[in-house]
Amino acid sequence: MELFDPERVAAAANADPEFQLASRFWTTSIRIDIGETPLLLKVTDGRVERFSELNESEARESPWTYRISAPAVDWTQFLEPVPKPFYQDLMAGVYRHGFVLEGDESEFYPHYSAADRLFAIARSVAATS
Amino acid sequence: MARFDSAVGRYTYLTIDGTEYRVYFEEAGQGIPLILMHTAGADGRQWRHILEDPDVQKDYRMIVPDLPYHGKSVPPTGKEWWTEEYKLTRDFFMKTTIALSHELGLDHPVYMGSSIGGHLAGDLALYHPEEFRAVIGLEAALSTPGGYEDTLDHPRIGNQYKGAIMRGITSPHSPEPYRREAAWIYNQGAPEVFRGDIYYYCVDHDLTETVDGIDTSKVAVYLLTGEYDYGSTPEMSEEMARRIPGSNYQTMEGLGHFPMQEDPERFRGYILPVLEAIREAPRMPAAARTG
Numbered sequence: 001m002e003l004f005d006p007e008r009v010a011a012a013a014n015a016d017p018e019f020q021l022a023s024r025f026w027t028t029s030i031r032i033d034i035g036e037t038p039l040l041l042k043v044t045d046g047r048v049e050r051f052s053e054l055n056e057s058e059a060r061e062s063p064w065t066y067r068i069s070a071p072a073v074d075w076t077q078f079l080e081p082v083p084k085p086f087y088q089d090l091m092a093g094v095y096r097h098g099f100v101l102e103g104d105e106s107e108f109y110p111h112y113s114a115a116d117r118l119f120a121i122a123r124s125v126a127a128t129s
Numbered sequence: 130m131a132r133f134d135s136a137v138g139r140y141t142y143l144t145i146d147g148t149e150y151r152v153y154f155e156e157a158g159q160g161i162p163l164i165l166m167h168t169a170g171a172d173g174r175q176w177r178h179i180l181e182d183p184d185v186q187k188d189y190r191m192i193v194p195d196l197p198y199h200g201k202s203v204p205p206t207g208k209e210w211w212t213e214e215y216k217l218t219r220d221f222f223m224k225t226t227i228a229l230s231h232e233l234g235l236d237h238p239v240y241m242g243s244s245i246g247g248h249l250a251g252d253l254a255l256y257h258p259e260e261f262r263a264v265i266g267l268e269a270a271l272s273t274p275g276g277y278e279d280t281l282d283h284p285r286i287g288n289q290y291k292g293a294i295m296r297g298i299t300s301p302h303s304p305e306p307y308r309r310e311a312a313w314i315y316n317q318g319a320p321e322v323f324r325g326d327i328y329y330y331c332v333d334h335d336l337t338e339t340v341d342g343i344d345t346s347k348v349a350v351y352l353l354t355g356e357y358d359y360g361s362t363p364e365m366s367e368e369m370a371r372r373i374p375g376s377n378y379q380t381m382e383g384l385g386h387f388p389m390q391e392d393p394e395r396f397r398g399y400i401l402p403v404l405e406a407i408r409e410a411p412r413m414p415a416a417a418r419t420g
Contacts, residue, residue: 082301085357088385089297092359106285112293 003072003079004126006039006051012121013048019121020046023114028107030115031064035072040064046114066103074098078119079126090119136180136193138201143228145197145221148208152229153201154194158186161262161408162235164226165193166242166249168268168387169217169330170291170323171314172200175243178393184401188408192238194229196222198322215325217245219252219333226253227260239407241265241400244386245326247361248273248334250350251369255339258347263407265351265400268358268386270365271340271372277331281324291323292316300357300385303392311387330360336369345375349410351403352376355384377403 013019023046030041031054038059042050068090070078074097077087086096090112093099101108108115136157143150155173157180165176173193180191195202196217204210226249230238240261242249250266280286292312299308315323336343343350350373354366363380370378381388381399388396 086359086362088299088301088357089294089359091294091297092357096359096362105280106283109280109283109286109290112290116293116297 001034001037001039001053003034003075004122004129006041006053006122008125009118009122010048010051012125013051013118016117016121019114019117022117023047023111026111026114028066028111029064030108031062031067031069033067033069034075035070037072041118043114048118066101066108068099068101070097070099079123081123081127090116134177134181135186136177136191140201141229141232143197143225143232145224145228148205150197150205150225151202152194152197152225154192154229155180156190156192157181158189158191160188160190162230162233162238163189163191163404164230164235164238164240164242165191165389166226166240166246167193167196167199168242168244168246169326170199170318172196172202172318174200174314175311175387175390177390179389179397179400182393182397184397185404189239189404192229192233192235194225196225198319198325215319215321217326217329217333219249219329222249222329223252223256227257230260237262237412239263239265239404241267243267243389244360245330245334247352247354248330250352251336251340251343252334254343254345254348254350254373255336258344261348262412263349263351263410265353265403266366266369267352267388268354268361268366269352269369270361271337271369272335273361273365274331274335276360277324277327279324281327282321288316288318288320291318295386298358298360298386299391300355300383302357302383303385303395307391307393311390340369340372343373343376345373347413349407350376351407352378353381353388353399353403354378355381355386355388357383357385360386 032039038054138155172195247266247269250264292315295315296312
């Protein structure tokens with residue numbers, strides 16, 4: 001992954017006080033497509049167990065219940081330390097850029113704060129990558 | 130010696146469509162009356178910084194209500210509101226604002242609001258220009274369809290979601306404590322109220338076909354929108370201004386959907402000149418306002 005190291009993001013999230021508070025009760029498997037690169041985010045009871053690229057067989061098995069995707073160019077803008085307008089938030093990207101959310105909203109939306117914090121951490125990691 | 134803010138709060142009673150509402154409002158300053166309206170699912174706390182601004186206080190008597198069902202304005206006791214789906218309509222929103230003005234005896238106040246409050250600026254200018262000397266729409270647009278969703282009032286999705294997405298519509302340039310304060314207020318409203326207010330924002334407010342009826346010789350119209358507002362974008366507000374001859378529009382760089390709350394220092398750089406222009410403008414004769 002060129003934009004950021006997802007395993008560094010996972011480690012930083014698990015050590016982050018705000019993420020720990022926001023992610024309580026969050027158990028999920030989310031596929032995150034950074035352009036053509038698919039990642040799997042697996043969280044159990046608020047702890048990130050895995051954040052790494054999916055291999056081809058995993059991609060076929062579809063071990064996720066929610067999916068976030070956008071072209072790489074949009075992720076690049078989204079991960080800027082101070083994003084340009086409408087890249088400051090996932091929902092902003094859905095409304096005004098190329099981000100797509102797929103899956104059961106009532107599963108993902110209750111944990112939006114945790115996801116938002118995870119992406120803020122990804123911004124920090126991307127800035128030092 | 131205790132340290133006090135200068136804003137003071139109290140309650141008044143407004144009768145709208147035969148139902149009495151106990152409505153909370155705060156006020157500060159003296160001079161030209163200025164009604165300040167909050168956003169969907171929020172309350173008057175969003176204006177706390179402006180209420181304390183001495184440069185506004187010296188020329189304006191600011192009035193900041195909590196709409197019925199919001200903040201300290203609890204639902205009415207005279208109707209079984211719990212048997213009806215809560216929806217903020219354009220008609221109720223306009224009647225409440227005008228009833229407040231009349232009840233307090235305000236003389237052709239200036240009106241300013243953000244988001245739903247910004248949309249109301251356009252509706253008041255079209256339907257009740259005789260009531261106001263100027264309207265200021267923050268984050269206003271002709272229409273903003275597409276966001277009236279069940280997820281905004283769903284038993285499996287708590288208010289944390291509302292706070293989180295509302296923080297996401299602020300600007301990354303705004304001070305983090307104020308962005309968090311904006312989210313904090315959204316974490317607190319009655320669950321059905323935000324969605325009900327969005328009914329007005331996304332459905333019942335639509336000036337697309339009627340905006341040409343706004344006459345700035347009757348009421349001055351100012352529109353300002355934050356650069357980072359993805360709900361009502363600067364382009365959308367600019368389009369509205371283009372359709373209202375004589376109106377004024379400005380993009381507020383580095384601000385989002387809650388300019389008065391998320392970065393009051395940056396906001397005052399935009400709003401003080403507008404308030405000064407309104408103060409300096411000659412009063413329109415009553416005949417012009419009603420004609």
